[in-house]
Amino acid sequence: MHAVLTPSGMRRYAAFFHEMAQMLRSGMPVITALEIWAKSVKGAAFRRALDTVLRELRSGATLAESLRAAPGWLSPLDNALLEAGEKSGRLVECFEVLSQYYSDRAALVSEALSGLAYPALILAFAWLIFPLHLLQALVWQGAWKAFLAQKLGLLVPVLAAAWLAAFLAQSRRGETVRGLWELILEAIPLVSQARRSLLYARVLTALEALLEAGVPVDQAWLLAAEASGSPRLRRIVARAMARVREGVEPGEALAQEKAFPEMFLAQYRTGEISGRLDESLRYLRDYYQDRGRRLARELAVWTPRLIYLIVLGVAAYQVLSFWLGYYGRLLSP
Numbered sequence: 001m002h003a004v005l006t007p008s009g010m011r012r013y014a015a016f017f018h019e020m021a022q023m024l025r026s027g028m029p030v031i032t033a034l035e036i037w038a039k040s041v042k043g044a045a046f047r048r049a050l051d052t053v054l055r056e057l058r059s060g061a062t063l064a065e066s067l068r069a070a071p072g073w074l075s076p077l078d079n080a081l082l083e084a085g086e087k088s089g090r091l092v093e094c095f096e097v098l099s100q101y102y103s104d105r106a107a108l109v110s111e112a113l114s115g116l117a118y119p120a121l122i123l124a125f126a127w128l129i130f131p132l133h134l135l136q137a138l139v140w141q142g143a144w145k146a147f148l149a150q151k152l153g154l155l156v157p158v159l160a161a162a163w164l165a166a167f168l169a170q171s172r173r174g175e176t177v178r179g180l181w182e183l184i185l186e187a188i189p190l191v192s193q194a195r196r197s198l199l200y201a202r203v204l205t206a207l208e209a210l211l212e213a214g215v216p217v218d219q220a221w222l223l224a225a226e227a228s229g230s231p232r233l234r235r236i237v238a239r240a241m242a243r244v245r246e247g248v249e250p251g252e253a254l255a256q257e258k259a260f261p262e263m264f265l266a267q268y269r270t271g272e273i274s275g276r277l278d279e280s281l282r283y284l285r286d287y288y289q290d291r292g293r294r295l296a297r298e299l300a301v302w303t304p305r306l307i308y309l310i311v312l313g314v315a316a317y318q319v320l321s322f323w324l325g326y327y328g329r330l331l332s333p
Contacts, residue, residue, distance in 0.1 A: 007113070010106035012046070017099035024092045031057050049073035062086060080227035081206055087223075088209040097205050104293060111300045122308070126315045127154060190299050197292030200264065203228045204285035208278060218244045233259075264288075 016037060023033035031054065038050040049070040056066035064083035067074055074082075078098055085094030129135050134150055137143040186192045206227040210220035218241040225237035240253040251269035254260055264284060271280025 007106045007110045010102045010109065012043070014099050014102035014106060016041075017095045017102065021092050021095035021099060024095065030063055030091075046073075063091070075229070080223065080229075081202065084206040084210050084223050084227055087215060088212060090209040090212070093209060094205070097202075101202075104296070108296050108300045111297075122315070123311045126311060127151065130315070190295060190302075194292055194295035194299055197288045197295060199228050199230055199233065200260075201285050201289035201292055203233070204281050204288065208281040208285065211281070212278060217250050221250065 019037065020033055023036065024030065034050055034054050034057070038047060038054060041047050041050060052070040053063075053066045053073075056069045057063065061069070063086050064079065067079050067082060081094050081098065082091065085091040128151070131150075134143070134147045138147040186195075203224045206224040207220055210223055211217065215223070221237050221241050221244075222234075225234045228234070236257045236259045237254075240250070240257050243253040243256065244250050248256075249269075249272065251265065251272045254268070255265050267280050267284050268277070271277035
């Protein structure tokens with residue numbers, strides 16, 4: 001599939017997961033639902049992936065095994081969540097979660113790109129005219145080689161960095177790259193808060209499905225952490241579940257890691273003690289999902305504004321430097 005998932009690609013995945021949820025909810029078998037999609041889907045890569053999954057299903061493989069046979073089609077996060085849904089018997093709910101996830105991402109990215117249009121226009125204008133002495137040399141002396149070299153020297157690295165950042169941001173990247181990207185995102189306050197909230201919501205969705213299906217709590221936590229796509233969280237949960245197998249309560253084992261928010265731990269342990277863990281998990285899932293969406297919307301609104309202010313500041317500095325230098329030369333003896 002595409003190295004960088006665009007808003008249109010995200011909407012295609014959202015539509016696929018939504019339709020799958022609806023067809024399975026009506027009682028249609030997974031194979032039949034996928035066959036219907038394979039006949040109507042647009043895009044050769046999407047169709048080839050569906051054909052691979054269908055071939056594996058017809059040969060007797062599970063859905064999780066079939067999805068892994070089409071590498072790069074769904075992200076490891078999607079595969080892990082659907083595997084949890086298949087094991088728990090809550091495949092419909094997991095398809096719905098993924099549909100909402102991709103729909104939200106497509107809307108947020110589209111909003112951010114729309115907000116970036118005007119700053120990008122100003123940035124392109126500033127890129128063309130600054131520094132002013134090269135523009136003057138181009139107009140008055142025809143020095144186009146120096147002008148072109150300077151423009152390409154700025155444009156090529158910026159485009160390469162933007163493409164690399166978008167490429168690494170995709171959840172299909174390997175373990176090492178995802179771990180590095182996670183460290184970078186954790187250093188950005190608003191981004192890290194939004195990311196952690198959505199990550200917790202995803203973990204809680206998978207965990208609730210697995211526990212209701214009767215999966216042992218340590219295995220359920222490990223599978224839910226796999227569905228999060230976070231290497232750091234997976235390591236934390238693995239250490240905590242090792243203590244659970246030694247007889248420590250899950251809530252206490254997680255608290256010893258000191259990696260989860262106090263509210264998360266308090267609510268989880270309350271449900272654990274009261275025997276109403278399912279209610280606690282649903283409450284936490286809804287809370288973190290709503291919080292993550294709100295923070296992501298704020299990020300989509302403020303990022304273009306921040307870039308706009310940076311561009312204006314750079315342009316103002318360039319203009320001021322030019323005129324100070326110009327008048328300095330005029331006034332010098």
